[in-house]
Amino acid sequence: MDSKINRRDFIKATTATTAGVAALGAGITLTTYVNANENPVTNEKRWGMLVDTNRLTESDIDGMVTACQKENGWGNETHSTGDQKASWIKKIKVKDTATQRISNLALMCQHCEEPPCVDVCPTNASMKREDGIVLVDKHRCIGCRYCMMACPYDARSFVHEDITNQKEHMPRGKGTVESCTMCVHKVDKGGQPACVEAVNSDAVIFGDLLDVTSNIHQTLKRVQSTQIRADLNLNTAVRYSGI
Amino acid sequence: MSIIRYEQTQGKSLGFYALVAGLGAFILAALASVYFMEHNGHHVTGMNNHIVWGLPHVFALFLIVAASGALNIASIASVFNKKIYKPLSRLSGLVALALLAGGLMVLVLDLGRPDRLIIAMTEYNFGSIFAWNIILYNGFFLIVGIYLWMMFERRMNKYSRKVGIAAFTWRLILTTGTGSIFGFLVARQAYDAVIMAPMFIVMSFAFGLAFFVLVLMASYKWTERPLGDAIVNRLSNLLGVFVVAVLYFVAVYHLGNLYLAENSGVENFVLMDGGIYTQLFWYGQIILGSLIPLALIYSPSTKGNRSMLGLASVLVILGGIAQLYVIIVGGQAYPMELFPGKEILEGYGAIALYAPTLAELMLGLGGIAVALIAIIFLVKVLPFLPESLADDVADPHHKS
Numbered sequence: 001m002d003s004k005i006n007r008r009d010f011i012k013a014t015t016a017t018t019a020g021v022a023a024l025g026a027g028i029t030l031t032t033y034v035n036a037n038e039n040p041v042t043n044e045k046r047w048g049m050l051v052d053t054n055r056l057t058e059s060d061i062d063g064m065v066t067a068c069q070k071e072n073g074w075g076n077e078t079h080s081t082g083d084q085k086a087s088w089i090k091k092i093k094v095k096d097t098a099t100q101r102i103s104n105l106a107l108m109c110q111h112c113e114e115p116p117c118v119d120v121c122p123t124n125a126s127m128k129r130e131d132g133i134v135l136v137d138k139h140r141c142i143g144c145r146y147c148m149m150a151c152p153y154d155a156r157s158f159v160h161e162d163i164t165n166q167k168e169h170m171p172r173g174k175g176t177v178e179s180c181t182m183c184v185h186k187v188d189k190g191g192q193p194a195c196v197e198a199v200n201s202d203a204v205i206f207g208d209l210l211d212v213t214s215n216i217h218q219t220l221k222r223v224q225s226t227q228i229r230a231d232l233n234l235n236t237a238v239r240y241s242g243i
Numbered sequence: 244m245s246i247i248r249y250e251q252t253q254g255k256s257l258g259f260y261a262l263v264a265g266l267g268a269f270i271l272a273a274l275a276s277v278y279f280m281e282h283n284g285h286h287v288t289g290m291n292n293h294i295v296w297g298l299p300h301v302f303a304l305f306l307i308v309a310a311s312g313a314l315n316i317a318s319i320a321s322v323f324n325k326k327i328y329k330p331l332s333r334l335s336g337l338v339a340l341a342l343l344a345g346g347l348m349v350l351v352l353d354l355g356r357p358d359r360l361i362i363a364m365t366e367y368n369f370g371s372i373f374a375w376n377i378i379l380y381n382g383f384f385l386i387v388g389i390y391l392w393m394m395f396e397r398r399m400n401k402y403s404r405k406v407g408i409a410a411f412t413w414r415l416i417l418t419t420g421t422g423s424i425f426g427f428l429v430a431r432q433a434y435d436a437v438i439m440a441p442m443f444i445v446m447s448f449a450f451g452l453a454f455f456v457l458v459l460m461a462s463y464k465w466t467e468r469p470l471g472d473a474i475v476n477r478l479s480n481l482l483g484v485f486v487v488a489v490l491y492f493v494a495v496y497h498l499g500n501l502y503l504a505e506n507s508g509v510e511n512f513v514l515m516d517g518g519i520y521t522q523l524f525w526y527g528q529i530i531l532g533s534l535i536p537l538a539l540i541y542s543p544s545t546k547g548n549r550s551m552l553g554l555a556s557v558l559v560i561l562g563g564i565a566q567l568y569v570i571i572v573g574g575q576a577y578p579m580e581l582f583p584g585k586e587i588l589e590g591y592g593a594i595a596l597y598a599p600t601l602a603e604l605m606l607g608l609g610g611i612a613v614a615l616i617a618i619i620f621l622v623k624v625l626p627f628l629p630e631s632l633a634d635d636v637a638d639p640h641h642k643s
């Protein structure tokens with residue numbers, strides 16, 4: 001009998017302690033990320049990018065790719081072959097078949113409003129934040145690669161090997177899928193994506209598409225721009241002018 | 244028609260143990276391959292960021308598609324009330340479950356993180372056709388399991404038709420789901436066609452039956468039980484009809500695609516200058532996997548010959564694997580149309596290369612071995628097989 005009461009007490013005490021620790025833990029978390037609490041991610045913003053291919057030079061694009069690699073720590077896989085290596089952003093050179101005009105552009109995740117990768121992901125690991133940034137929750141990704149089948153922009157990479165020396169702000173994991181995060185860790189602190197910062201001109205503009213006073217909103221209103229595969233009606237957050 | 248008596252197989256002969264050992268070796272090789280791939284990461288496979296689904300998926304989808312088709316024999320008996328197929332119903336359910344188990348094993352073990360399977364089982368995105376497939380596969384095990392119980396348990400026999408109809412409906416939805424994994428991929432030129440769903444259903448009829456015919460003929464031959472021509476010839480005819488039906492769907496699919504100028508590139512790739520994919524399509528899928536089996540089944544010189552039917556079934560299976568290879572790998576190898584009206588000079592747009600590795604092949608073959616070993620063990624444990632399928636037992640219209 002005694003032992004039963006003791007056991008009950010023990011359970012009570014354990015529960016109370018666990019709850020206390022959990023509450024304290026939650027408190028610590030809230031304090032640490034107080035910034036996120038003050039500026040919650042809402043759909044009042046939609047982050048986007050405008051790439052002006054008329055002004056973007058080939059070396060600009062190379063700089064964008066390098067900056068992304070440096071910021072997010074991809075591209076130094078040692079075992080993966082060419083097509084197996086991560087590629088979050090790449091240089092594309094296209095020629096108009098009718099006019100022979102050549103354009104260069106940087107292609108990365110287009111952060112669609114209606115992302116096919118999010119639609120097909122069986123475990124909700126592919127997700128879109130309220131502010132339009134499309135991400136992969138690497139703890140939920142089972143590595144089925146269906147999102148890679150569905151993405152119209154060839155924007156996603158599968159991690160084919162163990163990863164060492166990862167960036168603290170950008171965890172990566174063997175057997176999961178990854179892609180451009182629009183440098184969400186910088187954007188949430190009021191910064192800009194690394195690729196945008198790498199370009200010294202206005203050839204790439206980043207900002208809130210919904211903010212009527214923003215440079216990107218104003219520019220998109222003024223200049224002719226396009227979405228890649230606009231026919232798919234995905235309403236991409238990355239826009240291009242000059243192609 | 245006399246009463247059908249079902250009996251377990253003995254499973255004591257040297258041949259039995261040799262078969263189990265052989266299949267066991269394949270399963271061990273598959274597990275070793277999985278360890279190799281998961282330990283090192285997928286860089287040791289031929290798969291990459293452009294061919295994200297490779298040979299394991301070809302085998303997995305073949306087995307899953309064949310699984311739902313193998314259930315057809317039971318469905319014909321209980322749903323369409325064809326009495327001659329009734330004695331085969333139990334085996335049909337068993338082959339269906341075994342094939343699905345083998346297919347799912349391959350699919351799961353190729354995941355980047357197979358250890359997270361629990362997430363796939365608990366975290367559903369109901370907008371994803373893949374998540375629906377997980378539900379459909381689990382439901383298939385449940386429904387076919389109940390169906391088998393209804394067939395085995397005399398008291399429950401009266402419900403077997405109702406459960407049979409449910410199982411038949413479920414399997415049609417399941418294969419629709421499997422086909423739709425590809426049919427709903429709007430961005431890929433080779434997919435994005437709703438015809439993929441019914442085409443997969445008809446493919447399942449043919450692949451599942453071919454597998455079933457081989458299992459049936461082998462088990463009766465090896466256990467020295469009588470198997471009459473009445474059943475075998477009907478199955479043979481049915482296989483022929485299904486192979487023609489698949490050809491029809493393949494023709495409609497390609498003709499439909501050819502009509503749309505935007506798809507002429509990918510059609511040209513598959514039908515004319517796609518190298519290995521073109522060869523697999525014409526030599527593997529069409530000639531070896533369809534035309535030769537049809538000739539073997541219907542030509543007067545080989546008609547009714549069991550070895551020839553066995554050969555035809557093997558060819559249908561090989562043709563089916565070739566077909567899925569062309570659909571799955573070929574469909575990814577051809578680049579997506581990123582910039583209509585423009586030519587991509589650099590960065591994207593080449594035909595993606597893929598060379599399957601031994602590990603991938605062994606994993607795929609391991610799936611087949613798992614299916615076969617499950618069948619071999621279960622027919623030993625439970626009375627799946629009638630002790631005789633001689634014409635006077637099986638054929639309700641048999642005149643002696």
